[in-house]
Amino acid sequence: MNNEEKLDVCMDFIVHRETLDSVNKNALSDDVVNELAEFFKVFGDATRLRILYALSIAEMCVCDLCEFLGMNQSAVSHQLKVLRQSRLIKYRREGRNIYYSLDDEHIQQIIQVGLKHIMEK
Amino acid sequence: MNNEEKLDVCMDFIVHRETLDSVNKNALSDDVVNELAEFFKVFGDATRLRILYALSIAEMCVCDLCEFLGMNQSAVSHQLKVLRQSRLIKYRREGRNIYYSLDDEHIQQIIQVGLKHIMEK
């Protein structure tokens, strides 16, 4: 391993220049990383996961979701807004009701990979 | 659709009983949902994502990561602790340095699915 440069981070010539070059060359852009973090953040909440998983089984109106989640309508609507803005769900109006469903084929895939992970560990 | 029961959530007979039965029957347990949320939460931070992506390219010591991330050592170590506790990374000591690497084959898979999602949207 090469230790060619002195850097602020460590006090000696410890940093691995080749590794850093390789990582820097292949790293994701800030924009992509931030978008990706925002995307995963949506899955990082139990309420939203339950909504997504429920919608993977059936289309549901807000009322249905409130009943299923055992939460009040405002809380559910706020989370639905987050999911809408992340384009993970879509909706259609039918009379006074609004029916939500999944809007992306990656969602179930991601949840499945996550499930596989926690099952195996 | 059947509207058989009156529920607190909505003021009329709007809730869809069949849908709810089906969703309740197939829903994930609270434990699994919470574990899954904790798992995804780890991916929902740009710093941690950058670390994971970097480690998918090369094994790195803390010093390397500080330099790559442009962050101080304490902040990096705190995030490494989160990643260790989630069992997403492992480490080995070599002298004074500690080298981190990925500890799970699902990590790259999940990041790839996420990337595919944000690219297509």
Add this chain to the structure above:
DNA sequence: TCAAAGCATGAATATATGTTCATATTTTAA
């Protein structure tokens, strides 16, 4: 057209979380 149902949303609050600062721990070189 008007009241009520279903849903959305802004503000407020409580809690969670990321970073910094100071310091502790472990290892090696002298």
Add this chain to the structure above:
DNA sequence: TTAAAATATGAACATATATTCATGCTTTGA
């Protein structure tokens, strides 16, 4: 064995976020 380097960690602080409360909007039935 002792000082310094590399890393870890507890506490503090600032920010982000989930839920609640109050209220607004849209649609339908009377």
